[in-house]
Amino acid sequence: MASRVVMPKLSDTMEEGRILRWIKKEGDPVETGQALAEVETDKATVEMEAYTNGVIRKLIAKDGDTITVGGLIAIIGGPDDDISALLPSGGAGAPAPAVAAATAHATPTAVAARVAPSAPESAPASGRSVKASPLALRMAVEAGVDLNSIQGSGPLGRIVKRDIEQAVAGAAPAATTARPAVRTRTAAAATRDGAAEVQEVELSAVRRTIAKRLIQSKGPIPHFYLTVEVAMDRVWDAYRALRDQKSTISVNDIIVKATALALRQHPDVNASFGGDHIKQFARVHIGMAVALEDGLITPVLRDADLKPLEEISAEARTLADRARARKLQPNEYTGATFSISNLGMMGVEEFSAIINPPEAAILAVGAVRQVPVVVDGELAVGYRMKLTLSVDHRVADGASGARFLQTLKRFLEHPLLMA
Numbered sequence: 136m137a138s139r140v141v142m143p144k145l146s147d148t149m150e151e152g153r154i155l156r157w158i159k160k161e162g163d164p165v166e167t168g169q170a171l172a173e174v175e176t177d178k179a180t181v182e183m184e185a186y187t188n189g190v191i192r193k194l195i196a197k198d199g200d201t202i203t204v205g206g207l208i209a210i211i212g213g214p215d216d217d218i219s220a221l222l223p224s225g226g227a228g229a230p231a232p233a234v235a236a237a238t239a240h241a242t243p244t245a246v247a248a249r250v251a252p253s254a255p256e257s258a259p260a261s262g263r264s265v266k267a268s269p270l271a272l273r274m275a276v277e278a279g280v281d282l283n284s285i286q287g288s289g290p291l292g293r294i295v296k297r298d299i300e301q302a303v304a305g306a307a308p309a310a311t312t313a314r315p316a317v318r319t320r321t322a323a324a325a326t327r328d329g330a331a332e333v334q335e336v337e338l339s340a341v342r343r344t345i346a347k348r349l350i351q352s353k354g355p356i357p358h359f360y361l362t363v364e365v366a367m368d369r370v371w372d373a374y375r376a377l378r379d380q381k382s383t384i385s386v387n388d389i390i391v392k393a394t395a396l397a398l399r400q401h402p403d404v405n406a407s408f409g410g411d412h413i414k415q416f417a418r419v420h421i422g423m424a425v426a427l428e429d430g431l432i433t434p435v436l437r438d439a440d441l442k443p444l445e446e447i448s449a450e451a452r453t454l455a456d457r458a459r460a461r462k463l464q465p466n467e468y469t470g471a472t473f474s475i476s477n478l479g480m481m482g483v484e485e486f487s488a489i490i491n492p493p494e495a496a497i498l499a500v501g502a503v504r505q506v507p508v509v510v511d512g513e514l515a516v517g518y519r520m521k522l523t524l525s526v527d528h529r530v531a532d533g534a535s536g537a538r539f540l541q542t543l544k545r546f547l548e549h550p551l552l553m554a
Contacts, residue, residue: 137212395439422471
């Protein structure tokens with residue numbers, strides 16, 4: 136019996152998904168668990184799998200199409216099934232009946248493009264397996280670039296963004312999709328080299344989600360900001376000693392641990408606004424902002440106050456690597472009770488971060504700087520770092536935020552208290 140395949144809802148915030156590449160083509164047989172297509176959501180790139188057997192009778196959505204959740208994207212059935220009643224009257228993305236709304240499921244996975252879009256999966260044109268980052272794959276699909284013709288410059292020959300940009304610059308694209316990633320509009324005057332003076336770059340799914348979420352945060356949420364300077368001399372000494380012992384523990388790992396312990400003492404900051412009530416969380420789940428090529432995401436370190444530094448360090452590195460590879464599962468980037476954004480490694484001394492709703496606060500971490508300081512009336516050299524706490528004023532007041540920062544500052548200036 137023929138059935139509809141619709142765009143699944145893969146996260147609480149997902150409203151639409153983009154077909155990066157159909158793995159199966161019309162007429163291909165498919166079995167339960169086999170990958171149908173690679174889909175870009177608002178958080179990650181996922182591989183959508185079938186849970187019914189049959190033949191791909193019709194692909195409604197094309198490579199590059201963006202479809203709303205619940206919109207029809209394909210039809211699976213027997214070779215002789217009549218599918219006329221299942222065909223959409225409103226085109227791709229028409230909502231499917233509720234009884235047929237779940238004909239596929241998705242699991243996050245690394246994106247490995249084995250063939251060019253027009254070649255059968257089992258027989259690549261060049262006879263080799265091609266691996267590409269999610270962003271490179273999307274760019275290749277949109278520009279009509281054959282991945283088999285590109286030698287990747289990333290780790291283990293992985294094709295990355297710059298490889299696609301070089302391929303597009305070196306040759307005219309073979310094909311374009313209905314939604315190109317970069318649209319160029321020439322202004323009245325061009326630059327000296329003849330290039331367009333204005334480029335319109337279409338928002339990625341991640342960037343669109345960030346835009347929506349920030350409007351939900353910065354406008355409705357009454358932010359206030361508190362900044363303290365922390366003496367990091369003892370933390371820096373501990374970090375250098377650990378580094379000498381070949382430990383992978385970083386200064387950021389120590390900050391995460393100290394923050395988690397401070398939150399355990401201040402549940403009024405480890406909280407969220409619930410309309411007519413405030414939720415104070417007994418468990419401490421730290422969201423750590425990780426920069427992506429086209430935005431950022433906050434994987435979650437759960438129960439960070441209960442984990443030793445070694446475990447925090449290993450888990451943080453794993454989550455960051457999975458985030459950059461777009462492999463995070465929904466449970467790995469949802470459920471944070473408090474977030475940390477660290478730009479210190481980029482040389483930023485101080486900044487204010489925007490709260491990630493429904494959380495009530497976020498900590499902005501600046502660089503550890505070697506500066507002149509006065510100690511007991513004498514001029515000396517010390518390590519200093521600025522922390523800025525952004526707080527939802529509906530949940531906590533200035534005094535509450537200040538007390539939290541006092542506790543955090545004490546942990547960082549006396550790291551043995553964290554033992």
